[in-house]
Amino acid sequence: EVQLVESGGGLVQAGGSLRLSCAASGFTFGDYAIGWFRQAPGKEREGVSCISNVDSRTEYADSIKDRFTMSGDNAENTVYLQMNSLKPEDTAVYYCAADLNPHRLCRGNGGYWGQGTQVTVSS
Numbered sequence: 001e002v003q004l005v006e007s008g009g010g011l012v013q014a015g016g017s018l019r020l021s022c023a024a025s026g027f028t029f030g031d032y033a034i035g036w037f038r039q040a041p042g043k044e045r046e047g048v049s050c051i052s053n054v055d056s057r058t059e060y061a062d063s064i065k066d067r068f069t070m071s072g073d074n075a076e077n078t079v080y081l082q083m084n085s086l087k088p089e090d091t092a093v094y095y096c097a098a099d100l101n102p103h104r105l106c107r108g109n110g111g112y113w114g115q116g117t118q119v120t121v122s123s
Contacts, residue, residue, distance in 0.1 A: 001026035002112045004096050009117030012086055016121075020081040022096030022114060029077040033102035035111075036070060036081045038092035038119075048094070049081065050106035059106060064090070086121045093118050 008020040020036070035050035049070040051058045058070055064083075072079040079096060099111030 002098070004098060004112055004114035006094060006096050006114045006117040009094060009119045011120045011122065013122050014087055016086050017082070017084045018086065018119060020083065020094055020096075020117060020119070022079045022081075024077045024079070024096075024098060027098070027112075029072070029074055032098040032100055033105045033111075034070075034072065034079045035097050035099075035105050035108075036079075036094060037097060037108060038090075038094045039116075040089075040092040043092075045095075045108055047106065047108055050102070051079075052102035052106070053100070054102055083119070086119075088121045088123050091119060091121050 003025045005023045012018055033053045036048040037045050038048050039045040047061055049060045067085045069082045093116040095114055095116045097111045097113045099105035104110040
């Protein structure tokens with residue numbers, strides 16, 4: 001019954017912006033930690049951002065610090081990732097995930113995961 005669906009990916013030129021969405025259903029949105037992760041071809045999955053359901057803190061990876069912003073719409077059970085000043089190295093499949101345990105989720109373990117959305121940044 002728990003489902004997360006990402007959308008908003010696409011092809012964009014370096015320096016451009018995209019806004020990813022993750023629509024969640026089947027659980028109480030505010031009770032879960034929510035995270036964004038990405039995986040580039042040939043590379044391990046890495047964390048992008050993660051918000052704790054315990055203290056509401058949002059963590060960002062150094063590689064996207066000051067360029068990406070995570071936000072949510074509790075009424076719509078949707079979390080967003082606003083990506084600005086995109087770089088070719090941001091090219092990856094982006095996933096959202098949710099878990100009751102923020103420590104587990106924000107390390108990339110456990111939880112419920114979406115199918116991912118492709119982001120491609122051209123030079």
